[in-house]
Amino acid sequence: MDLDQYIRFLMALVFVVALIMVVAWVMRRVGMAGGTVRGRARQRRLSVVEALPVDAKRRLILVRRDDREHLILLSANGDLLVDSAPAGGFDTALAGTADTPAASTPAGSQPR
Known part of the structure; x- marks a missing residue:
């Protein structure tokens, strides 16, 4: 050459x-690269908080959308919404139940 x-x-x-x-x-x-919608990259409404593999074929995903969290079970057979709750997790739910008065048991009955 x-x-x-x-x-x-x-x-x-x-x-x-x-x-x-x-x-x-x-x-x-x-706007075809990166998977984001133009002009809304600063205001993301959807995020994956945590992902946990259950076994080889199933996975739990915690997704936050606006002010809600959704627990989704992903598997080869299909997807299942396990739980949906306000965002904030366990601490917020515990604080919400602490504000409500506990149900009293009648006298003479044993709690189970």
Whole structure:
């Protein structure tokens, strides 16, 4: 190979790399890259709080949407909503139950 072929190869390589960069820039401008909706990246309403594998085929996912948390069981057979509660977790739920008066048991009966 002589010098002319090396220069032709180098110019083709530079052209292909530049073309890839231009396509990536156009896709980002159009909003096709990153999976976010344009203009709403600052105001995300949905987030995955935690994920826990139960076994090889099932996984528990805790998803927060606005002011609610949803516990979802994902499996190969289908998805199942296990629980849905206000955001804040266990501490908020415990504080909410502490404010309500406890049910009193009648005299002479044993609590179970």
